[in-house]
Amino acid sequence: MESSSAASDYPAAAWVNTDMLLGRFDGQSRVLLRALMAGASGANTALTVFRRQQRANPETSLTHFIQTLCSDEVASPEAEALTLSVKPLVCLFPPLFKQNLLTFLYLVYSAVPVPTVILLLKCLSQDSNPTPWVRALSRQLERKLEMNHEDPLYSEQCGEKLKKLLERLGGFCETGGWADCFNSQTEESGTRAGPDLSEPGTQRKRRASFDHVDADSKETVQESKRMKMDMHVDAEEEQVRMETQGGTESAAKTLADGLRDGLPEHIRGSVLHMKELLDSQAEWDQSSTDVFKVLNECDPSQVEMLCEMLNFPNLPEHTLPKLCNGILSLSPDLSYGAAASLIRSILLEKVSTLSEPASRCLATSVTSLCSRYPRPICHAVIEPVLEDRNIGPPQTELLNRLIESCLDFHYRLLVLQKTFRIPWSEAVLSVIHSLLDSKLVLNEEVFTQFTEQLLSQGPHFTKSVKFAKMMLTVLTKYSSHVTAAQKRSLTSCLNLNETFLKKSLQAALKRIPDT
Numbered sequence: 001m002e003s004s005s006a007a008s009d010y011p012a013a014a015w016v017n018t019d020m021l022l023g024r025f026d027g028q029s030r031v032l033l034r035a036l037m038a039g040a041s042g043a044n045t046a047l048t049v050f051r052r053q054q055r056a057n058p059e060t061s062l063t064h065f066i067q068t069l070c071s072d073e074v075a076s077p078e079a080e081a082l083t084l085s086v087k088p089l090v091c092l093f094p095p096l097f098k099q100n101l102l103t104f105l106y107l108v109y110s111a112v113p114v115p116t117v118i119l120l121l122k123c124l125s126q127d128s129n130p131t132p133w134v135r136a137l138s139r140q141l142e143r144k145l146e147m148n149h150e151d152p153l154y155s156e157q158c159g160e161k162l163k164k165l166l167e168r169l170g171g172f173c174e175t176g177g178w179a180d181c182f183n184s185q186t187e188e189s190g191t192r193a194g195p196d197l198s199e200p201g202t203q204r205k206r207r208a209s210f211d212h213v214d215a216d217s218k219e220t221v222q223e224s225k226r227m228k229m230d231m232h233v234d235a236e237e238e239q240v241r242m243e244t245q246g247g248t249e250s251a252a253k254t255l256a257d258g259l260r261d262g263l264p265e266h267i268r269g270s271v272l273h274m275k276e277l278l279d280s281q282a283e284w285d286q287s288s289t290d291v292f293k294v295l296n297e298c299d300p301s302q303v304e305m306l307c308e309m310l311n312f313p314n315l316p317e318h319t320l321p322k323l324c325n326g327i328l329s330l331s332p333d334l335s336y337g338a339a340a341s342l343i344r345s346i347l348l349e350k351v352s353t354l355s356e357p358a359s360r361c362l363a364t365s366v367t368s369l370c371s372r373y374p375r376p377i378c379h380a381v382i383e384p385v386l387e388d389r390n391i392g393p394p395q396t397e398l399l400n401r402l403i404e405s406c407l408d409f410h411y412r413l414l415v416l417q418k419t420f421r422i423p424w425s426e427a428v429l430s431v432i433h434s435l436l437d438s439k440l441v442l443n444e445e446v447f448t449q450f451t452e453q454l455l456s457q458g459p460h461f462t463k464s465v466k467f468a469k470m471m472l473t474v475l476t477k478y479s480s481h482v483t484a485a486q487k488r489s490l491t492s493c494l495n496l497n498e499t500f501l502k503k504s505l506q507a508a509l510k511r512i513p514d515t
Helices: 003-008 018-022 027-036 039-056 063-069 095-111 114-124 132-144 156-168 177-183 200-209 211-215 217-230 235-243 251-260 265-279 286-297 300-309 317-328 336-352 360-372 374-387 393-405 409-421 426-437 444-461 465-477 484-495 502-510
Strands: 072-075 085-088
Touching: 027 039, 027 063, 027 095, 039 095, 063 114, 095 114, 095 132, 114 132, 265 286, 265 300, 265 317, 286 317, 286 336, 300 336, 317 336, 317 360, 336 360, 336 374, 336 393, 360 374, 360 393, 374 393, 374 409, 393 426, 409 426, 409 444, 426 465, 444 465, 444 484, 465 502, 484 502
Parallel strands: none
Antiparallel strands: 072 085
8 A cells, every 4th residue: 555545545625735735834844844745755854854953953843833733724625515614734734744744753752742742643633534554653653652552553444354364374373473463452363263272282282383483583573574575465465564564664674675676686786785885884995886887777767766775865964975976986977867866866855955054975965966967967956946945045055056166058058047937036046146147158049038037027026135136247247138129128127126226227227238
């Protein structure tokens, strides 16, 4: 039962646009919210964001964030409803967000006052259609807070399927393994028809049959895992496995799943070696970097699978330089598709969630990959960051560094043209100003498009000093591009300006001859 499919199984009539929901939160909380909505890895992403926020401000608290989630909000009526309803804000988010939120709180519950967590759980209990994931994670969090020790994590329907599955597993349901997990919660498991195990003869027979289980419980667990990997599980069994998991999948399990499907055998061995290298604190030698040569044999989909198995988005920043050196040592270079998939996985999340200037490790990694793979990084990192409405000074500082030191004329022009298709903000203005200062050579068509964007966006920035400075750069460095018609249009635009640079702008425009 994949999270995405789970979301589609439940009605979405009561949900509203998530961009509208984001407007209820302050800037720091919005970064955390976007992390929680970042797919299946949202909980780990949010944990990274929260820790960075705590490092920047030790007084950071989740209380206000959760209280906002618990505030009442008017929900859209469902198909059969005649009136609007009021629900806690958290109930209007998609199921995957709620799943990530509960997993995240399970990881940081000690940093949140217990009454605040209880309030959130009560609000989530008002959800009319909770997914099995949300229901199980809520109960697990209640157990963590010692609120509920009786209700099982799984549903009654799931319990029935589990009993059938245990019966199909044969002898392993008698001792150890899953049987022990459910004996305390399912009365039937203790009263099943069968021989009386209290009889000495039965006990001797049982010990003889399962001597290796009693001798070493760890060996039993490993054998059970091997059996499950070799079995062909149908859709019901897979649903039971996912529903009873009750938390986020570990990196080791993700790696095992990936190694089992979709990658050739020789690539599987390299993936295991890469994981050992990334987990190791030792210095890398030539043989360490050689292991990355297998990337040249992967297509983009295999690269994405490899990145997911190795959990690249959550890789500690201090390991990035070594990883990037391994990638840069490849010859020939990676294909565009493979490089874009790899760069997106390694860098995008780290750059887009920056709340302070990039660390030396991250900045070095971004610039080194940008110098070698400028086009992939433009599409995989720079464009998504520019499109993000939460782009701020840490992101613009890093993008401006790339513009000045890594991108040649062609790619700087590509980035400028990208800004024609997105709403401008103070942060985007900073990037545009940096591009114009790099002395771009603009043809007539591109300059006309840029001028149209200036006239369109100008009324929104009448008090913006950044916008005024950018306009001054246009009127001085690119005056030869301005036509008579554009000059008249720009005159109307400048008349709206309310900054101290207004007279300088008007004087610079007057110096441009009418041609």
